[in-house]
Amino acid sequence: MRNQLREQLKRQLKADRQVVIAAFKEDGKPEKLLRSLRQSVDAVLTTAWHAAGLPEHTALVGVGGYGRGELFPYSDVDLLILLQEAPDAATTEKLEELVQLLWDLGLEIGHSIRTVDECLTESAADITVQTSLLEARIICGDEQLFAELQHRYDAAMDPRAFYHAKLLEMNQRHAKYEDTAFSLEPNCKESPGGLRDLQVILWLVKASGLANSWRTLASSGLITQTEARQLMEKERAFKDIRVRLHLHAGRREDRLVFDVQTAIAESLGLTATGAGAHMRRASEYLMQRYYWAAKTVTQLNTILLQNIEERLFPQDGVAVPINARFNDVNGLIDIAEDDTFEKTPSAMLEIFLLMTERPSIKGMTARTTRALWHERFQIDAAFRADPANRSLFLQIMQAPRGIIHALRRMNDLSILGRYLPNFRKIVGQMQHDLFHVYTVDQHILMVVRNMRRFTMAEHAHEYPFCSQLMANFPKPWVLFLAALFHDIAKGRGGDHSKLGMADAEQFCLEHGMSEEDTELVVFLVENHLTMSQVAQKQDLSDPDVIQAFAKLVGDERHLTGLYLLTVADIRGTSPKVWNAWKAKLLEDLYKITLRVLGGEPHSAANELRNRQDEALATLRLYGLDAHAHEAFWKQLDVAYFLRHDASDIAWQTRALYERFNSESPVVKCRLAPIGEGLQIAVYIKDQPDLFARICSYFDRKNFSILDAKIHTTRHGYALDTFLVTEQNFAKNYRDIISLIEHELCGLLTHPEPLPAPNKGRLSRLSRTFPIQPTVDLRPDERGQYYLLSVAANDRTGLLYSIANVLTKYKINLHTAKVMTLGERVEDVFLIDGPALNNARNQIQLETDLLDAIKV
Numbered sequence: 016m017r018n019q020l021r022e023q024l025k026r027q028l029k030a031d032r033q034v035v036i037a038a039f040k041e042d043g044k045p046e047k048l049l050r051s052l053r054q055s056v057d058a059v060l061t062t063a064w065h066a067a068g069l070p071e072h073t074a075l076v077g078v079g080g081y082g083r084g085e086l087f088p089y090s091d092v093d094l095l096i097l098l099q100e101a102p103d104a105a106t107t108e109k110l111e112e113l114v115q116l117l118w119d120l121g122l123e124i125g126h127s128i129r130t131v132d133e134c135l136t137e138s139a140a141d142i143t144v145q146t147s148l149l150e151a152r153i154i155c156g157d158e159q160l161f162a163e164l165q166h167r168y169d170a171a172m173d174p175r176a177f178y179h180a181k182l183l184e185m186n187q188r189h190a191k192y193e194d195t196a197f198s199l200e201p202n203c204k205e206s207p208g209g210l211r212d213l214q215v216i217l218w219l220v221k222a223s224g225l226a227n228s229w230r231t232l233a234s235s236g237l238i239t240q241t242e243a244r245q246l247m248e249k250e251r252a253f254k255d256i257r258v259r260l261h262l263h264a265g266r267r268e269d270r271l272v273f274d275v276q277t278a279i280a281e282s283l284g285l286t287a288t289g290a291g292a293h294m295r296r297a298s299e300y301l302m303q304r305y306y307w308a309a310k311t312v313t314q315l316n317t318i319l320l321q322n323i324e325e326r327l328f329p330q331d332g333v334a335v336p337i338n339a340r341f342n343d344v345n346g347l348i349d350i351a352e353d354d355t356f357e358k359t360p361s362a363m364l365e366i367f368l369l370m371t372e373r374p375s376i377k378g379m380t381a382r383t384t385r386a387l388w389h390e391r392f393q394i395d396a397a398f399r400a401d402p403a404n405r406s407l408f409l410q411i412m413q414a415p416r417g418i419i420h421a422l423r424r425m426n427d428l429s430i431l432g433r434y435l436p437n438f439r440k441i442v443g444q445m446q447h448d449l450f451h452v453y454t455v456d457q458h459i460l461m462v463v464r465n466m467r468r469f470t471m472a473e474h475a476h477e478y479p480f481c482s483q484l485m486a487n488f489p490k491p492w493v494l495f496l497a498a499l500f501h502d503i504a505k506g507r508g509g510d511h512s513k514l515g516m517a518d519a520e521q522f523c524l525e526h527g528m529s530e531e532d533t534e535l536v537v538f539l540v541e542n543h544l545t546m547s548q549v550a551q552k553q554d555l556s557d558p559d560v561i562q563a564f565a566k567l568v569g570d571e572r573h574l575t576g577l578y579l580l581t582v583a584d585i586r587g588t589s590p591k592v593w594n595a596w597k598a599k600l601l602e603d604l605y606k607i608t609l610r611v612l613g614g615e616p617h618s619a620a621n622e623l624r625n626r627q628d629e630a631l632a633t634l635r636l637y638g639l640d641a642h643a644h645e646a647f648w649k650q651l652d653v654a655y656f657l658r659h660d661a662s663d664i665a666w667q668t669r670a671l672y673e674r675f676n677s678e679s680p681v682v683k684c685r686l687a688p689i690g691e692g693l694q695i696a697v698y699i700k701d702q703p704d705l706f707a708r709i710c711s712y713f714d715r716k717n718f719s720i721l722d723a724k725i726h727t728t729r730h731g732y733a734l735d736t737f738l739v740t741e742q743n744f745a746k747n748y749r750d751i752i753s754l755i756e757h758e759l760c761g762l763l764t765h766p767e768p769l770p771a772p773n774k775g776r777l778s779r780l781s782r783t784f785p786i787q788p789t790v791d792l793r794p795d796e797r798g799q800y801y802l803l804s805v806a807a808n809d810r811t812g813l814l815y816s817i818a819n820v821l822t823k824y825k826i827n828l829h830t831a832k833v834m835t836l837g838e839r840v841e842d843v844f845l846i847d848g849p850a851l852n853n854a855r856n857q858i859q860l861e862t863d864l865l866d867a868i869k870v
Contacts, residue, residue, distance in 0.1 A: 020066055021119050024059050028120060031055035036088070036262065045254040049085040056081075056092055059120065061155045067113040070106055072099035074156030079125075082150040088261040089268075091125040093147060098130050099160055131164045135171055142180040149218055174223040175327050182320070185215050196309035197457045199302075199445060203256050204269040208309025210253045213246065216319050223327060237322045241389075242315055249308045256305070259283070276301060295506060299445045306443030306454060314388060314427055321381030341369060349380040356390035360398055363387060364407040364434070367425055371417035387428055394433035405526045408434060413492040419464045426456060437503050437518050444506050455505045458587055463498045465583035480602060481582055484575050493532050494576055496523075497539035498583060516541040538573055539580050546581040550600040551834045552804070552843045555607065556657035558618055564604070565611040574612060578605045595691035596721045596738060623653055629661035630668065637669055644668050647675040650728040658724050658830060662688055663736065667696050674698075675732070680763040684752040692721060692740035693748070695755060699763055701733040706828050707769055707818035712759055713739060714815040723831035772816040772867065786839060790864045792857055800829060801851050803844040807868040813840060816867040824850040824860050
């Protein structure tokens with residue numbers, strides 16, 4: 016009999032589920048699906064309950080989300096089996112059989128068996144239990160017993176304590192998700208601005224007896240009908256996404272990870288637009304919609320929480336007038352009249368300026384936030400053209416403190432996007448370039464924040480050189496403006512630097528900025544990528560490269576502004592992108608260019624003399640004889656001295672001056688002077704496959720190569736220097752240094768056939784958004800060498816795969832710059848060799864390299 020019931024109920028659940036899901040795929044109504052699945056499970060549970068033959072005074076109660084009357088396709092069915100008294104042996108056996116049956120049906124049961132007293136005890140001790148009981152719903156059984164539970168639960172409820180507990184719980188949850196609704200892989204249930212935030216509001220008002228739905232919430236005056244409608248729309252959108260996530264994954268899944276974003280977008284009817292570099296994926300449209308919804312929920316939640324707090328904790332605040340339009344009420348800025356923004360639209364900018372001027376003001380009252388939110392549509396073309404409003408916006412950008420808080424608040428309330436329409440277009444826009452981890456608007460605000468921190472004494476320890484330069488920079492707010500506009504044209508198609516330059520120029524002219532400041536902002540926006548490209552992709556030992564860059568920047572102010580924006584920009588893309596090597600390259604380029612701008616001729620002869628003199632001064636500190644270096648240095652040409660720092664020259668000279676004719680390889684390793692990674696020098700009689708052999712060793716050790724300088728001495732020795740990183744260097748670097756020197760020396764002394772390249776595995780992000788590998792081979796400006804540029808998804812063994820191909824063609828490698836941008840690698844090699852003299856060989860080399868870097 017029990018087996019027949021189990022099979023009958025399983026068939027019933029399966030049939031109901033198929034019908035409900037098919038209906039959803041047809042009509043796309045998530046509320047209907049959630050209700051229908053709940054009703055199906057209700058019916059099955061009721062049948063199972065009656066078949067269990069439990070005592071009369073027991074009840075089956077749905078709690079949590081299921082108690083709320085919703086059931087997502089793969090969510091738990093949270094149940095409370097309510098007893099009048101502790102169960103005897105016979106009842107316990109029946110309960111065990113019931114629970115086992117429910118599990119056998121394939122239901123994901125989360126159950127508890129308690130008396131009313133036990134429910135109240137657990138509720139008082141655990142906010143999670145208290146919250147789940149708040150949404151309790153009887154399914155079948157003793158209704159009087161359930162009514163007793165509800166009555167005693169309501170009597171025991173302390174709305175104030177519940178408010179504080181849920182607020183703490185919400186803040187902890189937000190911290191877990193980095194306090195942002197703009198995560199590139201958000202959890203639509205738990206992330207800030209998601210479903211859970213909406214549920215928190217409903218729990219609070221229900222516990223407080225203020226309302227039990229969005230509609231009754233509006234009736235109570237806590238929100239307007241318009242706000243209630245917006246929240247219902249956003250809730251429906253999040254439920255729709257969550258349902259589709261469950262169905263796509265075939266399990267409980269609430270994260271909008273990269274792997275599923277495209278599938279979810281397409282299921283919603285979204286399609287990609289454009290092509291090539293200007294293509295916008297369907298997933299980008301989905302996520303922009305998601306972020307706009309999460310932003311709305313975040314803002315309205317702020318208003319609601321303040322209103323609920325005012326009801327639960329009323330205060331007799333004294334309004335201290337700030338001016339005719341605003342008051343200070345308990346440290347919050349409040350509008351003097353309900354229609355302040357309607358009567359004086361410019362007050363919508365003035366309020367943010369006042370907050371930068373008054374450190375005592377910590378935020379806005381709910382009334383003010385709501386009024387600002389609803390009146391933001393008054394910011395139109397006429398508002399933007401008003402000289403008074405333009406002056407207010409510039410004053411905000413020029414404020415001595417609080418700029419970032421002001422801009423973020425303005426963005427949260429959609430004031431910034433209303434004032435700068437092109438900024439509004441990039442709010443919530445994703446960047447699938449594999450190294451930006453923020454949406455475009457959040458990245459821009461992060462860059463402004465980074466730039467602002469350069470001006471603050473308390474952050475001077477982070478980037479001392481940047482802080483030093485900023486301290487002497489006139490009008491730093493001009494740099495903040497450049498940061499605000501540098502990526503504003505992302506996603507429009509075309510070169511975003513050129514398009515953004517036009518936006519910046521129009522803004523500066525409309526806001527009456529001087530010709531000099533306008534020109535600087537426009538220059539920085541147009542060239543914000545240039546300095547990093549020169550530093551990381553070109554040969555900084557080449558005087559022509561430096562002269563061309565110096566000509567571009569023109570003077571010290573442009574150079575300093577571009578350097579500061581470049582550092583702030585790279586730091587604002589992802590915590591993984593910035594490293595000490597990039598910092599050194601940029602600083603080196605800045606200092607060399609500054610000397611050229613100062614009138615010092617940047618010639619190979621001058622640079623050679625300067626580096627040799629500095630290296631000799633260091634060698635004297637080591638106690639070396641004044642002439643000890645001479646025999647070794649005679650074997651080194653000008654290119655060696657120009658491509659190595661004085662400290663590197665001194666270190667290598669000290670290690671090799673007595674062994675420069677050594678028959679056995681010399682391997683020396685040290686902590687890199689830049690403060691990150693290891694520097695490894697290899698000195699050995701030159702051999703064709705040397706670079707590939709060294710790369711294969713680093714590959715096996717999972718070392719990442721950031722930089723490689725390859726040099727051949729006049730007497731046929733290879734002197735190669737590598738900068739490598741690895742996660743555990745800092746912990747036991749002494750042991751690692753000894754190991755590298757021993758193992759690499761042994762490998763080069765007794766060479767074995769080169770192993771086949773390890774194709775490695777792409778990261779999940781790279782698999783989801785693969786980039787098209789590219790290989791570009793072209794002669795340098797002098798025609799002396801070739802520049803080989805390779806771009807691909809990062810993976811283990813990539814550089815060794817490239818080195819293997821170069822070995823096959825007997826290519827001579829002079830320098831290698833490895834630029835890792837998150838999941839993307841852009842490597843630049845300076846090469847030559849007889850094989851490159853033939854056009855057909857060049858084409859074949861490019862083809863073989865493309866094959867090697869593909870996964």
